[in-house]
Amino acid sequence: MNLSDEIVDDLKGVWHAATVHAFTEDLCSDVLNDLSWQKYLIQDYAFVGALTELVKTMIDKCPGHHQREVFEGFLDVLTGAEDQFFIDAFQKANVPESQWSSEEESEVTIKFKELFSSASGGSYADVLSVLLPVEWVYLTWATKHKNSNPRDSYNEWILLHNNEEFTEFVMFLKSEFDVASQNHSQEDRERMKDYFSTACELEVLFFDHCYVKD
Secondary structure (H helix, E strand, O other), X not given: OOXXXXXXXXXXXXXXXXXXXXXXXXHHOOOOOHHHHHHHHHHHHHHHHHHHHHHHHHHHHOOOHHHHHHHHHHHHHHHXXXXXXXXXXXXXXXXXHHHHOOOOOOHHHHHHHHHHHHHHOOOHHHHHHHHHHHHHHHHHHHHHOOOOOXXXXXXXXXXXXXXXXXXXXXXXXXXXXXXXXOOOOHHHHHHHHHHHHHHHHHHHHHHHHHOOOO
């Protein structure tokens, strides 16, 4: 069994909690309340900023030209279409720039940044061990709801994470991680498992933090 599948198999409960969370279920069913969505947009915009820096680090660690091209393409998405999504979504959700640009980051967002920083100091495989789970979680829940048709902002967010290009990118990450991790010691692989597991646990806590029940 590949290391990525082995980790997900070991994390059954956490993986399910991250990919079938009340937040994403409500979002896809178009019943997520406004406050939850506003909190999520603010914190996730900060998260994507950290993710962008992680991808820049990844580009410097790439073992070959092909990998570098793929990550440069993903960086273009983060700084282009995805960034524009947030700017538009803030406006539609009535979140002024004075709020989203100055809101205090949650404890979970800060922990994500710390995790990314720690992994960035390691190898190509180390960075993949945190990048893969955060993208794979989103592909999983968004694909599950690919036939949903909620309000525009919700639907745009779903479509950003269940299209063919994103699917190919996540499968690329998975393949790269499984291959790259084979070239490391068992001690290194255990560290990568811990990174991966922590990322999944933080995804659950991130959704928990943003989800405000009516």
